[in-house]
Amino acid sequence: MATEYREYGASTNPPAMIQVRDLTHYYGPRPAIEGVSFDVQKGEVLGFLGPNGAGKTTTMRILTGFMPPTQGKVTIAGFDVVEQSLEVRKRVGYLPETVPLYTEMTVTGYLKYMGSLRGVAPKRLPVRIGEVIELCRLGDYRKTIIGKLSKGFRQRVGIAQAILHEPEVLVLDEPTIGIDPIQVVETRRLIQDLGREQTVVLSSHILPEVSMLCQRVLIIHQGHIVAEDTPQRLAQSLQGVERIELEVRGPIAPVTAALRRINGVTEVTATPGRNRHTFVVQARHGQDLRDEISKAIIDGGWGLLSMQMSTMSLEDIFLRLTTKEEL
Template identity: 60%
Template sequence: MIEVENLTKYYGDFLAIENVTFQVQKGEILGFLGPNAAGKTTTMRILAGYMPPSSGTAKVAGFDVVEQSLEARKRIGYMPETVPLYTDMTVESYLDFHATIKGLRGKKKQQRIDEVLDICRLGDYYDVIIGKLSKGYRQRVGIAQAIVHEPEVLILDEPTIGIDPKQVVETRQLIKSLGRDRTVILSSHILPEVNMVCERVIIINEGRVVAVDRPENLSAALKGSEQIQMEVRGAIKEIVASLRELKGVQDVTWESAGENNIFTVDCSPGSDLREEIAHLIVGKGWGLINLQTKRMSLEDIFLKLTMKEESEA
C-alpha cells in the first residue's frame, strides 16, 4: 500500500532524513517511533504530498507522491501534528468544506459527514465554532477531516499529543478501529502507545531507520543482547571481575542496594548464561540471593537503539 524507497530530505544543509526505506501492507497499522526531531514529521509530510523529498521515491496506493501527487492525495487522509483548523468555522461547516474539496457531493456528502461526526463522537458539537473547542475535541475534528473521504491510507502525526488521558485512551481505540479496514501510519514518541496500537514499528533516530519489526519481535530480537539481573552478597570488585571473565558476558554494571548489590549482566545474543553464572557465584562462596533474566521493554530497546546511534556519531 505504501512503498518508501531511499527517501532523503535536506532543509538547506540540514539533513532531516536519510535513506529511509520501508513498506506498509494494506490494512496494517504502522507506528513511527522516535525522539523529537528524528524525522517523523518530515517523512509523513512527504508521504502526504506537502513537500517533495530531496531524493528517493514514495508511492501510496501505487501512485508516486510527487509525479502523481493529485491521485495519491485523493487516497490519503492526513492530520498534521499541530492540527491546523479554521478556527472561525463550525465543526459541521468545516467538515462540509473538507468533504467538498475531497470530492464528495450532494446526499452522499451529508451522509458521510453525519457518519464521521458519529465515529469521532462530535455529534453534540456539530454547530460549535472550532475556536471554542478544547484541544481534545479539535484533535477529533482533525481525525474527522482526515477520514471524511474514506481514504485508503491514514497518516496521523502524533495523534494523542497534548490531550487528557481519558481522551488518549478513546483516541487509541478510535485509531485501532479505523485501522481495521485501512492502512494507518501514526507517529508517536510514547512507547506503550505504539506497543498497544501498532502491528509494526519503525524506530527512527536522527533521520535514519534504526529498526523495523513487530513490537514483540523487536523485544525478542534484542533479547539477543539479553540481560541477567541478580542480587549477590559479596565483594563488588571481585564479583565484577570474575563475571567479566565468563565467555559470552559483554558488560557488567552494578548498583548497591543496602547489604546486597544488584548486578546487571549484558550477555551476547542467543546465549543463556544463567546456569553458568549461578554456578560461578555459588562456587566462589558469595551469597546468591536472586537471579533472573530481564526482558527488555520497548522502552529499553528504544533507548538502546537511539543511544547507540548517538555514541557512534
C-alpha cells in the first residue's frame, strides 16, 4: 500500500496540514496499523471508516500526540508529532472515543480548566468559553455538574473542549457513538459547521454519516488503508456493475429465466413476496438494460410494478472492501 502514496513526497502543492507517512504501530507483536500514509489538506474534512479494531483510534491517538508511533512520521502544520509534540498539541483539538470529563465539575468550570491547560490567554478565556457554549448549545447548562448531564450533552461538552483553543486541526473519534438520534443530527450539524473553517479528521463506522460529513473517505481495515477517495468517486470507481431492482407480479422461476436471457445480464436474484416478488438484476458496467427488462416482463404477460436503478452505496463498497481481504 505504501508505494502507492510515495508520490506525495515529491508533490509541488503547498504542504498538507496533516502528513502521515508509513505509519506503523505495534501493540505487542501484532500491528494495529501498518504502513498507513495519507495527507489532509487545510480545511478538509476527512473521514476514517472502518470496523471496530481496524486501527482508527490508534491512528488518531498518534495524530494527537497521545502516543508515539512504532514507525513512521506524522507532521501536523509542519510540526513533527514526536519531536515537536507540544507544538502539535497546541494546534490540535481532540475528542477521544470515551468522552473524558471530570464528572464533579460544572460545564463552565471544566471548560475554564481545559482552556487554561490548552494555553488560551486568561483575558480571552471567558469570551471564548461563551462562544463555545453558544456554538455547542450548552447555554442552559453552564452551571450544571457534568455528572448530571445526559450522554448527548456530555458529547457536546466534549466537543466544546476540543474546539476551545481554536485549533487548526480537529480530531474526533466516533463523535456520534452512543447518543440518541436527535442528538446525532445536532452533533453532525455542529461538525459540518466546524468543518467549514477547520481541518477535521473524524472516525466512524456509520457510513451515511461519513459520506454526509466528509469530503474524502479513508477506509481502513485491519490496520491498512484499503480505499481513499471522495464518497462519490469511491462509489463510482467501485461500481463495476449496475443494479436494477424490480417488483414483478408473476411466478418466480419463469421471470428469472426470462431476465437471464437478456443480453448483458450477469446475475438475477429473487426475493419472494406475497403476490409480488422482488428481483435484483445485475448487469455489466455502463449498460442500461431497463428497456429490455421491461419489454421482457411485458412480453411474458406479467405485471411490472416498479423498477429502479440503484448505484452502489458506500455501505456496499465498505462491505466489499473489508470482506475482500478475508477471502
